[in-house]
Amino acid sequence: MINGYRIGEGMLAWLFHRISGVAIWAFVVLHVFDIYLAGSNPGLYNDLLGFYASPFGRILETLLGAGLLYHALNGARIIIMDFWPVMTRYNRIMWYICWVIFVAVGLPVAYVILKPIWGA
């Protein structure tokens, strides 16, 4: 329940998809610019890289990766239903499968991204 509304899974799936999509968009705006700097101003790019490799940077990258993974899995679910309408029947099951894959793939990847923070 949020503000008295019952939040269904369909709505959550939509909300997460929209938030993750806009967040990745914002990163891509920054990212295409920073890779452009790698060509035009390598010194400045290398300074920025320090942030990517920092503990705080790694936490943000983990969140970015989580958003990307969720958006990709849920996007695939949408595409499957758009082009193969009978699958709409399995809408809910596919949504759960997305989360199983999200956790199974996401946790090990998050571990690898974050482990330099504690020096592993």
Add this chain to the structure above:
Amino acid sequence: MSRYSRVGRPKPQGGGLELAIWYMMRLTGLALFVLALSHFLIVHLVVDPSQQSADWIQTVRWSSMFWRAFDWLLLMMVLFHAFMGVRTVVIDYTRGGARSALLMALYLTGIVLFVIGTMVVMTMPVVPKA
């Protein structure tokens, strides 16, 4: 009918540009499923970000034409998908003059990124792999 997939934009009826964009969102989405996820895994699992200096990009990553082509394709797919996706969001929450101004700013940003992103991947001098 199950034209409404509960999350994505419903398929526009009547064809035209809106329908083409709807299809392109799905096509670029599928391409990104492979390109964006593998890019993310490469720059985190294969090579740690701390190693990715400008020099590394030039002498290792972009000494290969395959990876330049891969990165440019990723750039094209992500720019279309992300900017047309945010366009849907802008249209959902704004109207009138604010909508036109935001869309104009959005398209301009997209064009600038298209130009600088293409420039760097295509014009950075090639250093053959040692």
